[in-house]
Amino acid sequence: MTSLHAEVVVHRTGSDFTLDVTFAAHPGEIVAILGPNGAGKSTLLAVLAGHLLPSYGVVRVGERTLTAVREDRVETDVRPERRSVGLLGQDPLVFPHLSARQNVAFGPRAAGVPAAEARRVADAWLTAVGLDGLSDRRPDALSGGQRQRVALARALAAEPTVLLLDEPFAQLDVRTAAELRDVVREQVRRTRTATVLVTHDVLDAVTLADRVVVLHDGQVVEQGRPLDVLTDPLHPFTAALAGVNLVVGRLVAQPDGTTALAGPDGVLVPCGAQDAGGRAQVTFPPGAVVVGDGWPARVIDLEPGTTGVRVRTSGDVLVDLPPAQAAALALRVGAELRLSVPSGQVRVRPLP
Ligand SMILES: Nc1ncnc2c1ncn2[C@@H]1O[C@H](COP(=O)(O)OP(=O)(O)OP(=O)(O)O)[C@@H](O)[C@H]1O
Numbered sequence: 001m002t003s004l005h006a007e008v009v010v011h012r013t014g015s016d017f018t019l020d021v022t023f024a025a026h027p028g029e030i031v032a033i034l035g036p037n038g039a040g041k042s043t044l045l046a047v048l049a050g051h052l053l054p055s056y057g058v059v060r061v062g063e064r065t066l067t068a069v070r071e072d073r074v075e076t077d078v079r080p081e082r083r084s085v086g087l088l089g090q091d092p093l094v095f096p097h098l099s100a101r102q103n104v105a106f107g108p109r110a111a112g113v114p115a116a117e118a119r120r121v122a123d124a125w126l127t128a129v130g131l132d133g134l135s136d137r138r139p140d141a142l143s144g145g146q147r148q149r150v151a152l153a154r155a156l157a158a159e160p161t162v163l164l165l166d167e168p169f170a171q172l173d174v175r176t177a178a179e180l181r182d183v184v185r186e187q188v189r190r191t192r193t194a195t196v197l198v199t200h201d202v203l204d205a206v207t208l209a210d211r212v213v214v215l216h217d218g219q220v221v222e223q224g225r226p227l228d229v230l231t232d233p234l235h236p237f238t239a240a241l242a243g244v245n246l247v248v249g250r251l252v253a254q255p256d257g258t259t260a261l262a263g264p265d266g267v268l269v270p271c272g273a274q275d276a277g278g279r280a281q282v283t284f285p286p287g288a289v290v291v292g293d294g295w296p297a298r299v300i301d302l303e304p305g306t307t308g309v310r311v312r313t314s315g316d317v318l319v320d321l322p323p324a325q326a327a328a329l330a331l332r333v334g335a336e337l338r339l340s341v342p343s344g345q346v347r348v349r350p351l352p
Helices: 041-049 100-110 115-128 144-157 174-191 202-208 226-231 236-242 323-328
Strands: 004-011 018-025 030-034 056-061 064-070 073-077 085-088 162-166 194-198 211-216 219-224 245-253 259-262 268-270 279-284 290-304 309-313 317-321 336-340 347-351
Touching (some): 004 041, 018 041, 018 194, 018 219, 030 041, 030 174, 041 056, 041 085, 041 162, 041 194, 100 115, 100 144, 115 144, 144 174, 174 202, 211 236, 219 226, 226 236, 236 245, 290 317, 309 323
Parallel strands (some): 085 162
Antiparallel strands (some): 004 018, 004 056, 064 073, 211 219, 245 279
16 A cells, blocks of 8 residues: 655657656555557656656655665666566466466565465455456466456555556457456555556546546646546647647637637637736537537548537538538539537636
């Protein structure tokens, strides 16, 4: 029941990438690290797991320092296998020649637990992850989802103080992924393990994470509760992930005395009583956009939406329309529309 605290800078030689991150995960907390390709997610996990030495920084678990590099001097660098950090990746890391039980018993055995007791512990873990009765099977006689359960049981049976999950559900079908998310949530809560989950999948963030940390170009660009971050995203990556429109522009006075945000390609979004003159960003849901009056826009592409048709328009504004309305408008790529958003649906954030 210990917290993870990391404050690391990594300069990647051979590329001009720098990771500069401070973050923590508390006992029983699942922190999701989100970010586009190349944001630095794997680099961060590698540092936490002890596979990569940062250029500068500290990784601590409770009172124990796992990594400390200060002024180019390596003060502490605990070997990966001595960190008490468990790792579960996309590919289940299981020994092919050992049974499920032997795989899970491996950690306890390595820690000196007598064989009979380790077998008992392994069976209990296999039951906990839903593999009751399959203890004697070898990995090649298990499905991908079952192997991933064995890998999870194996990671947790070693009683790590920190669990690192690197896209652990990416290769599983939707149903198995959902089941395994439940297993992970339950076990992490029960064991109070501080957990870091690297993912591309917004579903992971929504269903599992207590907190999300969004990385972009090696920096934390926003963090908070999934609900808050996804409803009111600060960064274009998060907005895209949440399926919310985010437009950056200038605040301009309107003839009726209100203020609007003038974005790219003529996008004009009402901002109520803001002062004109500065820059701001606005967010609004695609379903809030009204077709009729408003700024002129062109249809860039059309795709199926969750409840109808999703239209991408010039200015990078997404519009969700019910099927009947899309049909009535005879929408096609290149069509000209006029769009508006009711001011009550817009969140405005002044920018410096
Ligand atoms: N061994 C390496 N040497 C030099 N640069 C590297 C090395 N590994 C990664 N990088 C660079 O570091 C940056 C961050 O990469 P990283 O793999 O951490 O990103 P990521 O967020 O995990 O991306 P993805 O979602 O694609 O896995 C990238 O610019 C990448 O090119």
